[in-house]
Amino acid sequence: MNAIEVEHISKVYGSRRVLDDISFIVKQESIHGFLGPNGAGKTTTMRIITELAKSSSGTVDIFSNGQKIHKTKLYQHIGFLLEEPPLYKDMTVLEYIRFVAKLRKIPQADIQNCIDYAIDALDLSAVVNRSIENLSKGYKQRVGIAQAIVHRPKILILDEPTVGLDPHSVKEMRNLILNLKKEHTILISSHLLHEMSLICDDITIISSGTILKTGSMASLKKDLANKQxxxxxxxxxxxxxxxxxxxxxxxxxxxxxxxxxxxxxxxxxxxxxxxxxxxxxxxxxxxxxxxxxxxxxxxxxxxxxxxxxxxx
Amino acid sequence: MAYIIAGLFALIMGWMFFNQLVYFADNVQKLPLNMRHEYDFANQVIVKLFGSINFILLFMTPILAMKSFSEELRDGTIELYYSSPVSDLEVIFGKYFALITKGAFLISTTFILPIFLGKVNVSDYSFVISGYLGLWLNFCCFAALSMFASSLTKNQVLAAIIAFVLVLFSWMFAMFSQMSDNYLLSEIYRYLSVNHHFENLAKGKLILSDFIFYISFISFILVALRVRMKARRW
The missing domain is CATH 3.30.70 (Alpha-Beta Plaits)
Incomplete structure (x- = not known):
């Protein structure tokens, strides 16, 4: 069973076609890299998958369900961090994660477990009582991912989570994402191609709203070797x-x-x-x-x- | 921010109340002794005080409400709600009830002023209660308009300016009514003016049509806000 099946998605804004009949599959328990230059349509695709935007045509199938999932159910399955992390900067990390956990309507009995899971998974224990405003960009990004996984979704969607981070933070983020793979199927977009090659099982390359290549990292590496x-x-x-x-x-x-x-x-x-x-x-x-x-x-x-x- | 506004509001209202008392005392002094008891304290001080509070709310409400949606839009935190199993209406009502509770707190800082009524032997407090109810209902209308304005832009200052214009417009329908020669149109303008309904309550008149107006006005604006949120999402 596939986690996400994007089938013939197109998106038109006025006379501009942003996505043109794109299709790809994200396998369960994998890290799927989504590569493309700026303006290629990565964020639009992710917004359509997360139902933050409507497609002009085509469908997104979650867990090969074959039918449209109601929004409430969809957000039980999907957690995401798109572009800037949505943070309330005047809250502490703990207050913020607790607020999001309540917003996601996690049962009262499970809230503490879910908060502990998010804090441990993103290694935030050292900063839980610090105000978000005073955190470094790397930590803010981690808090952004923590809000995405606090309700323990099966699918995690990350849009450029390493953008603007220093090499040390990028390396830390890579290890954290690899750890998250144990519990989540991850769809991740990034410009750092080398980083992607280190963590991804599958990859899709998009340019000007069209899918140019999609497949496993192993087959891609074989293609690369053939190109020596x-x-x-x-x-x-x-x-x-x-x-x-x-x-x-x-x-x-x-x-x-x-x-x-x-x-x-x-x-x-x-x-x-x-x-x-x-x-x-x-x-x-x-x-x-x-x-x-x-x-x-x-x-x-x-x-x-x-x-x-x-x-x- | 809300505490600063509440502090400023209490200060301004205290100063206005003091001035009205002084003005009232001066006027009473000028009257012959046997006519002084006919000079109506309730109308001359308390009703005017309600008018002043209402006028100040015109400026305060857009400032209190300006960040309700525009800050969420600017920081992208609105997507937290979009990605959670909460409906647009839950978000709108949550924010709206928080705002009108703030409004109740703001208005309550002036409760100390009518307590003076006890000192001047005013026996009928019913117009005070209905006056405060009118003030709060007016605040509820202004808050709905201001929240709607806040959903239109990411810029808080611009949101406050738009809100102020909308609130002012809702106030000035009564003026349009005086300017119109057409009786029917004039009555419609008068009915649509928030202030017309407030005046009844400030004088202690509880009329069903006023409450129907407040409920329909607020519901209409909140529905418009929901439509706006839905449109923004796509």
Missing amino acids: EIHLVFKKVNETFYTELKQLELFDSINISDCDEGVLVVLKPKDTGDYRNLLIKKSVELDVELLEISKKEFSLEDLFLEVTESHD
Whole structure:
């Protein structure tokens, strides 16, 4: 059973189409990354899932229920933090979490347990009695997540929870989110692609309101590995070397261009194999002077830029 | 903020009450001894005091209510309500009852003034009770209008200005009634004026149509506020 199924969602504001027939699935007990440049439609999608905005067409199915869940029921299942944390800055952390717990109509007998859970999960015990106004941005963000999980929803939706945090806080936030995975299915958007690659099981890339890629992080990593390149720099190359390389039938493309030190050959292997040893042997065998050989791995950033730029 | 407003309000009202007493005493002194008992203390001091309180509420209510929704909209905390199993009406009524309780507290700071009535041998307190009821009902109308204004913008100052204009408008219907030559139109304007209904209560007249007006006026504004909240969400 999937936690969230977004099916053919479109959103039109006047004549502007913000989301164009987007579909993706968030599996249960997973962390699903939602990537996209600014203005891609991430927040709009999240607002539609949380019913803070209406879609122009399409449906959102929660827990493969197949029918529209009443708002009251929906918010038992979903907790979210969208954009700025909704904090009452004149309250202490404890007062605020207690207020939200009452607002979510948690039974009186369970309130204390739920508050304790939120405080422990976000490691807020050191600041419970401090006024929210005096907290650092990192802690304010944590309090924002605490309000989202205080009623112990099965799904947690976080929109850019690490934006504006220093690297230390980002690392802390990463560990906290990984801990939250034990109890919640998480849909998270972020610009920090490296961070996403460290915590996400699945990923969806959106640009200009269209889904460009969606799938597991493992398949994405396989795609990335397939996109590796081998760079060779020669003093000069001859026709025989080029023919030999072609005859190997190991490479999708062979590009030869001039560079400062001589000739640069860029090879795109067909599979994930490491052919550097073979290429060194070949160059010795064919007596071409090899100055440099390196393997260029494709990062998530490269893939992100490639798919979003090619779409634009 | 509410305490500061209550303190200022009590101070201004105390000063106004003192001035009215002095004015009343001066006028009584000018009358011959045998006519002094005919000079009506209730009408000359207490009814005028109610008028003054009502006038000050015109300014105080928009300030008290300006943050009720605009601050929530600015800080994004309104989404806490949207993401909770509470209805828009629960949110509106919760905020409204909190505000009219504040209003009752504000008005109660002037209770000390009619206690002086005991010192001047006024035996009929019923007009005082109905006058205070009228003040509070007027506050309830102003509060509903001010909360509606607060839902229109994220800027609190702008919300207070809009609220002041709306409240003033609800007050000035009586003036439009005097300006109109058409009898029917003039009566409609008069009925729509919050002040017209308040005047009856301030004089100790309890009329059913006044209460019907207050209930319908407040309900209409709160329904408009709910429509506004629903529209804002999408």
